[in-house]
Amino acid sequence: MIAKRMTNIPKSFIREILKVASNPDIISFAGGLPNPGLFPVQEIQEASNKVFSSDGMSALQYSTTEGYLPLREYISARYKEKENLDISPDEILITNGSQQGLDLLGKVLIDDNDGVIIEKPGYLGAIQAFSMYNPEFYPVSLENDGVDMKELTTIIENNAVKLFYGIPNFQNPSGVTYSTEKREQIAQLLDKRNVLFIEDNPYGELRFMGGTKKSIKSYLPDSVLLGSFSKIVSPSLRLGWIAAPQTILEKCIIAKQASDLHTNYLSQRILYQYLTDNNLDNHISKITATYKMQRDIMVQSINTFFPGNIEYTKPEGGMFLWITLPNGMSAMKLFERAIEKGVAFVPGKPFYVNDNSDTTLRLNFSNVTGENIQKGIEIMSKIIRFD
Amino acid sequence: MIAKRMTNIPKSFIREILKVASNPDIISFAGGLPNPGLFPVQEIQEASNKVFSSDGMSALQYSTTEGYLPLREYISARYKEKENLDISPDEILITNGSQQGLDLLGKVLIDDNDGVIIEKPGYLGAIQAFSMYNPEFYPVSLENDGVDMKELTTIIENNAVKLFYGIPNFQNPSGVTYSTEKREQIAQLLDKRNVLFIEDNPYGELRFMGGTKKSIKSYLPDSVLLGSFSKIVSPSLRLGWIAAPQTILEKCIIAKQASDLHTNYLSQRILYQYLTDNNLDNHISKITATYKMQRDIMVQSINTFFPGNIEYTKPEGGMFLWITLPNGMSAMKLFERAIEKGVAFVPGKPFYVNDNSDTTLRLNFSNVTGENIQKGIEIMSKIIRFD
Numbered sequence: 001m002i003a004k005r006m007t008n009i010p011k012s013f014i015r016e017i018l019k020v021a022s023n024p025d026i027i028s029f030a031g032g033l034p035n036p037g038l039f040p041v042q043e044i045q046e047a048s049n050k051v052f053s054s055d056g057m058s059a060l061q062y063s064t065t066e067g068y069l070p071l072r073e074y075i076s077a078r079y080k081e082k083e084n085l086d087i088s089p090d091e092i093l094i095t096n097g098s099q100q101g102l103d104l105l106g107k108v109l110i111d112d113n114d115g116v117i118i119e120k121p122g123y124l125g126a127i128q129a130f131s132m133y134n135p136e137f138y139p140v141s142l143e144n145d146g147v148d149m150k151e152l153t154t155i156i157e158n159n160a161v162k163l164f165y166g167i168p169n170f171q172n173p174s175g176v177t178y179s180t181e182k183r184e185q186i187a188q189l190l191d192k193r194n195v196l197f198i199e200d201n202p203y204g205e206l207r208f209m210g211g212t213k214k215s216i217k218s219y220l221p222d223s224v225l226l227g228s229f230s231k232i233v234s235p236s237l238r239l240g241w242i243a244a245p246q247t248i249l250e251k252c253i254i255a256k257q258a259s260d261l262h263t264n265y266l267s268q269r270i271l272y273q274y275l276t277d278n279n280l281d282n283h284i285s286k287i288t289a290t291y292k293m294q295r296d297i298m299v300q301s302i303n304t305f306f307p308g309n310i311e312y313t314k315p316e317g318g319m320f321l322w323i324t325l326p327n328g329m330s331a332m333k334l335f336e337r338a339i340e341k342g343v344a345f346v347p348g349k350p351f352y353v354n355d356n357s358d359t360t361l362r363l364n365f366s367n368v369t370g371e372n373i374q375k376g377i378e379i380m381s382k383i384i385r386f387d
Numbered sequence: 388m389i390a391k392r393m394t395n396i397p398k399s400f401i402r403e404i405l406k407v408a409s410n411p412d413i414i415s416f417a418g419g420l421p422n423p424g425l426f427p428v429q430e431i432q433e434a435s436n437k438v439f440s441s442d443g444m445s446a447l448q449y450s451t452t453e454g455y456l457p458l459r460e461y462i463s464a465r466y467k468e469k470e471n472l473d474i475s476p477d478e479i480l481i482t483n484g485s486q487q488g489l490d491l492l493g494k495v496l497i498d499d500n501d502g503v504i505i506e507k508p509g510y511l512g513a514i515q516a517f518s519m520y521n522p523e524f525y526p527v528s529l530e531n532d533g534v535d536m537k538e539l540t541t542i543i544e545n546n547a548v549k550l551f552y553g554i555p556n557f558q559n560p561s562g563v564t565y566s567t568e569k570r571e572q573i574a575q576l577l578d579k580r581n582v583l584f585i586e587d588n589p590y591g592e593l594r595f596m597g598g599t600k601k602s603i604k605s606y607l608p609d610s611v612l613l614g615s616f617s618k619i620v621s622p623s624l625r626l627g628w629i630a631a632p633q634t635i636l637e638k639c640i641i642a643k644q645a646s647d648l649h650t651n652y653l654s655q656r657i658l659y660q661y662l663t664d665n666n667l668d669n670h671i672s673k674i675t676a677t678y679k680m681q682r683d684i685m686v687q688s689i690n691t692f693f694p695g696n697i698e699y700t701k702p703e704g705g706m707f708l709w710i711t712l713p714n715g716m717s718a719m720k721l722f723e724r725a726i727e728k729g730v731a732f733v734p735g736k737p738f739y740v741n742d743n744s745d746t747t748l749r750l751n752f753s754n755v756t757g758e759n760i761q762k763g764i765e766i767m768s769k770i771i772r773f774d
Binding site: 001002003004005006009012015031032033034036037039041042044045048049052053056057058059060061062063065095096097099100103107108109110111114125128129131132133162196230234235236237238247248251254255257258259260261262263264265266267 | 388389390391392393396399402418419420421423424426428429431432435436439440443444445446447448449450452482483484486487490494495496497498501512515516518519520549583617621622623624625634635638641642644645646647648649650651652653654
């Protein structure tokens with residue numbers, strides 16, 4: 001009875017981990033959750049009261065597939081202001097979080113066995129979403145400043161590749177940010193070979209150190225850019241967007257209509273009211289100040305407690321840090337022992353396609369208190385040292 | 388660059404019509420919108436304030452793919468109370484309106500060229516959603532008491548059919564309701580031939596005359612049932628559900644996670660609070676009383692103004708009425724002239740697969756005032772009479 005495409009979908013190991021980690025006695029570095037203490041609860045409540053009082057009837061009615069125009073105009077204006085990017089509101093489609101953007105792009109772009117480049121390790125949600133459309137994945141190794149350019153060039157030169165999906169800022173799971181040079185080189189290479197770049201940027205505004213880098217779309221205006229309010233306002237609203245050239249966006253709108261008619265309109269109205277009445281930059285500053293502190297404690301704790309042969313990324317923003325264990329050590333085994341001692345994280349395995357690498361793991365720092373970060377890292381270090 | 392599946396999707400003619408019909412000077416029978424004057428704006432505002440004040444932080448965080456458990460428990464209990472159906476909360480997945488239910492079921496069940504029976508005329512949203520997965524459609528004619536059983540039997544006996552999608556109550560676009568006998572016969576036939584029934588029931592609670600009929604799922608416990616709060620509370624919240632046996636629901640949950648992680652959680656919390664604090668049955672009584680009045684005015688106006696050779700359905704609930712013109716008359720031509728005179732409706736064409744029938748049309752009565760219903764029908768009748 002079940003369709004063949006469902007056999008391609010990696011089993012969600014992370015869902016199982018998150019069930020274990022939801023036990024409040026466990027220190028969890030496993031999730032990818034923003035710090036809920038920073039949610040602007042009162043401001044969103046005020047915004048919602050304004051929407052109900054001023055225009056409740058219309059805010060509860062069906063709406064357009066493209067999304068609320070003033071919200072698309074806000075996003076367009078913010079791209080102009082922050083990145084000097086010219087993206088018209090007509091090139092923006094509001095989606096249920098950027099995850100739905102991935103599903104719609106998969107639906108609209110991927111035929112059976114189309115070549116899709118992803119980062120190695122790569123974002124699990126993208127692997128899952130694209131797998132539904134049965135592509136041929138080409139993983140490219142991540143280095144500390146972005147993908148390995150030699151590998152990327154070899155893959156593109158030797159295979160029919162349609163698109164490249166990547167997260168150039170504070171990548172999930174690794175925390176890596178692409179250097180300006182690599183962004184330029186990637187843009188040149190893809191342009192020459194006519195490969196579409198899908199630039200996922202859910203964390204870009206969460207930079208707490210280092211200089212801002214230009215988006216790849218600024219070098220490749222015909223590429224696709226995904227954005228989200230999940231990490232800078234609230235994830236439960238499920239509000240993200242696709243910014244893409246008209247030819248692609250038109251098809252995404254048709255696919256969106258068939259998928260769920262339109263995105264929750266009440267939430268679009270509430271979010272827009274919130275953005276109008278509040279200063280988003282000030283709010284983001286509060287988030288980044290907190291995440292920097294949490295990240296610093298994690299880096300410092302690792303530095304203090306972990307043995308020297310363990311490598312880790314030092315993210316300039318975002319929510320994740322990536323650990324590489326020495327050869328011979330198993331992240332899965334470490335996971336099992338850590339859970340027994342009350343600490344959870346995500347072993348690297350699910351982030352790889354066609355690869356059984358077991359020496360890496362992902363740590364989230366945004367949703368753990370400073371005290372628990374220190375405690376959790378210390379517990380992990382004891383297991384590592386006496387393994 | 389664009390995937391092949393996108394070439395199968397019927398162009399959304401209705402979207403274009405709705406753009407024209409959104410002109411406030413036009414009397415529109417075209418949309419499928421509930422009457423916004425009946426939305427419980429104040430009650431939902433109160434519910435949302437309660438959620439923000441009591442549990443705002445958690446209501447703004449990521450949540451589970453399955454959906455908010457108390458909401459699933461409410462749906463389960465309502466099935467028991469209203470229809471004596473035993474559907475456990477674990478067999479319910481909250482979706483972005485029931486439209487997303489269709490997309491997820493298509494993803495999970497339909498392989499290339501799988502046989503899918505739909506009603507003729509059929510719900511456009513289902514045709515669009517399923518078309519993405521490239522099925523072989525088998526349309527079965529609708530009569531006044533449900534599908535033509537002879538046609539259905541012949542199709543099932545002569546083809547490899549995997550599933551049958553239908554709307555047994557106040558069907559969209561026709562307003563037709565299946566008789567109890569046909570429900571029983573369909574259940575027997577599908578059971579024998581091992582064909583899965585997908586029972587879409589967005590309008591079932593909007594009955595304003597005649598006796599309630601048992602759902603097909605009550606005869607076929609292993610079938611799939613789709614529900615929605617769009618027509619009984621508010622469509623902008625995009626809250627619907629799939630009720631399905633575990634084996635199918637498990638796959639839907641995996642597909643849902645890949646599609647958009649989870650349904651808007653803030654809206655789930657607000658809706659549940661609204662349902663807890665208010666009597667939904669009383670609210671639905673208000674809706675059905677109004678829709679009955681609107682439907683009566685439409686039936687009466689048609690009876691008064693239209694020539695006798697025009698057939699129309701007399702729905703016992705829901706939002707639509709279906710007109711069949713005499714042979715030789717064109718619904719598309721009628722549409723063009725009606726628009727010029729300030730009246731919009733949907734010609735039947737987009738509701739047919741592989742069929743160029745041009746003698747039918749759909750009229751919506753839920754979102755038009757009594758006065759405008761009378762006026763609009765009179766205008767249409769003049770065009771018909773002097774065509």
